[in-house]
Amino acid sequence: xxxxxxxxxxAVARVVANCDVKVIAAYPITPQTHIxxxxxxxxxxxxxxxxxxxxxxxxxxxxxxxGATAAGARSFTATCSQGLALxxxxxxxxxxxxIPLVMVIxxxxxxxxxxxxxxxxxxxxxxxxxxxxxxxxxxQEVVDSVVQAYKIAEHKDxxxxxxxxxxxxxxxxxxxxxxxxxxxxxxKFLGKxxxxxxxxxxxxxxxGPLAFPADYARLxxxxxxxxxxxxEIVRKVHDDYAKRFGxxxxxxxxxxxxxxxxxxxxxxxxxxxxKHMIDKDELEDVSLIRVRTFRxxxxxxxxxxxxxKDTVIVMEKNIxxxxxxxxYLEVKDALYDEKRKPKxxxxxxxxxxxxxxxxxxxxxxxxxxxxxSGFVEIVDGNEISASY
Numbered sequence: 001x002x003x004x005x006x007x008x009x010x011a012v013a014r015v016v017a018n019c020d021v022k023v024i025a026a027y028p029i030t031p032q033t034h035i036x037x038x039x040x041x042x043x044x045x046x047x048x049x050x051x052x053x054x055x056x057x058x059x060x061x062x063x064x065x066x067g068a069t070a071a072g073a074r075s076f077t078a079t080c081s082q083g084l085a086l087x088x089x090x091x092x093x094x095x096x097x098x099i100p101l102v103m104v105i106x107x108x109x110x111x112x113x114x115x116x117x118x119x120x121x122x123x124x125x126x127x128x129x130x131x132x133x134x135x136x137x138x139x140q141e142v143v144d145s146v147v148q149a150y151k152i153a154e155h156k157d158x159x160x161x162x163x164x165x166x167x168x169x170x171x172x173x174x175x176x177x178x179x180x181x182x183x184x185x186x187x188k189f190l191g192k193x194x195x196x197x198x199x200x201x202x203x204x205x206x207x208g209p210l211a212f213p214a215d216y217a218r219l220x221x222x223x224x225x226x227x228x229x230x231x232e233i234v235r236k237v238h239d240d241y242a243k244r245f246g247x248x249x250x251x252x253x254x255x256x257x258x259x260x261x262x263x264x265x266x267x268x269x270x271x272x273x274x275k276h277m278i279d280k281d282e283l284e285d286v287s288l289i290r291v292r293t294f295r296x297x298x299x300x301x302x303x304x305x306x307x308x309k310d311t312v313i314v315m316e317k318n319i320x321x322x323x324x325x326x327x328y329l330e331v332k333d334a335l336y337d338e339k340r341k342p343k344x345x346x347x348x349x350x351x352x353x354x355x356x357x358x359x360x361x362x363x364x365x366x367x368x369x370x371x372x373s374g375f376v377e378i379v380d381g382n383e384i385s386a387s388y
Contacts, residue, residue, distance in 0.1 A: 001180060003178060005178075006175065006176075007172075008166065008174050009106075011180060013034075014180045015147060015186070018181065019187075021048070022068070022074055024052050024077065025055055025075070026039065026054055027057060027079070029080055029082065029083040030168075031118075031169050032078045032104070032108075035172070036077075058083035062079075062090045070195070071198060077103050080108040080168060081109065081111075094161045098197075100150075101153065102164065104166065109351065117353020120135075120268065130227055132234065134294075136166050137269060139174065140178050141249055144245065147241065150190050155233045157230075160227065160230060189240075189244060231296050234253070249292050250290070253291075258278045260286040261285050274361060277358060277362075286365060291327065303334045314327055315364060317348075319348045323375075328344070345368045347367075348379065354381040
C-alpha cells in the first residue's frame with residue numbers, strides 16, 4: 001500500500017475501520033477528539049458498517065464496548081486523562097472479566113491544575129489494572145499496534161484488554177506519511193472475532209459476580225498469570241505482523257538503538273528526538289532502549305540489554321508521587337543484583353507537555369554523569385534553553 005500524509009488521529013480511525021469493528025462508543029476529550037470525530041464521519045458516510053454509540057461520559061463508553069464485546073462484537077473506543085480516570089472502575093472490571101477490548105489512549109496530563117497537553121500519567125495510573133500496554137513512538141507504529149492489539153487481545157491464551165498509547169498532540173495532531181494496511185489484509189490477519197465465552201440467551205451466564213475471598217484470590221492469581229503469559233503471544237503476534245506487513249519494532253518489547261556504554265531508557269515520541277541526536281553524534285557514547293511493551297513488563301529483556309551498560313538513564317513522562325518514576329522503579333528492580341550494581345539515574349521530563357527537546361536531553365545526559373544512582377529531579381523546563 002502507498003503511504004499517505006495524514007493526521008495521526010485520522011490514521012487511527014482509518015485502521016480501526018479496517019479491523020472490521022462492529023461497535024464504536026464515543027465521547028470526545030482533547031486530544032483524543034479527532035479519532036472519534038473521524039470515525040463518526042466515516043460511519044455517517046457509510047464507510048464503516050457498525051453501531052456508533054454517542055454516550056454521555058467515558059464511563060459509559062467503556063461500559064458499552066465491554067458489553068458489546070461480551071456479546072460477541074469486536075469493539076473500540078478511545079480516551080485520555082480525566083476520561084480514563086473516570087473509566088477506572090470498568091478498566092479493572094474489563095481485565096478481571098477477561099474481555100478482549102482495544103482502546104487507544106491519547107496520553108494527556110491529569111488535573112489539578114487542568115492541563116490538556118501530553119504526559120504519561122493517565123495510562124501509567126492504570127498500570128496495575130491487568131491491561132496490556134503498548135507505547136508508540138510515531139503514527140505508523142500506532143497504526144500497526146492497533147492491528148496487533150486486536151490479535152493479542154483476542155488470542156485464546158490471552159483474552160485480556162489492550163491499551164495502545166500515543167502521545168497527545170505530538171502524535172494525535174501531527175501529519176506524517178503513513179501506510180494504512182488494507183482491510184482485506186487486516187481482516188485476514190485478525191480472522192473473524194469469536195469470543196469463546198460470549199453472552200448467549202440460550203445459555204445464560206453471569207459475568208463479574210460477587211466472589212468470596214478464596215475465589216477472588218484464585219481468580220486474581222489467574223489474571224496475574226495471564227498477563228505474564230501474554231508475553232509469548234505479544235512477541236509471536238509482533239513477529240507474524242512483521243513478516244506479513246514488513247514493519248517491526250525491535251522484538252515487540254524493546255527497541256535498541258545505538259551501542260553506547262551509556263543507555264537512555266524511554267518511551268513514546270521523545271524517542272524519535274533521542275534517535276536523531278544519536279545519528280547526529282550529539283550524544284557521546286549513548287544508546288537508546290525504547291520500551292514499547294510496558295505491561296507485561298519485559299524484565300528479562302531489560303536485564304539482558306542493560307547488563308553491560310556503565311550508566312542507565314531513565315527518562316519518563318510520569319512520576320509515582322512519593323517515590324520516583326514508574327519506569328525507573330521497574331528498571332531498577334529488573335537490574336537488581338547484589339554483586340553488580342549499575343549506576344541508574346531517573347529524570348522526570350515532559351510533564352504537562354513540557355517539550356523534551358535536544359537541550360533537555362543533553363542536560364539530562366550531562367547531569368547523569370555528575371550524580372549517583374537514584375531519582376534525580378523533575379525537569380520543568382525553566383533551567384533548559386528551548387533554543388536549538
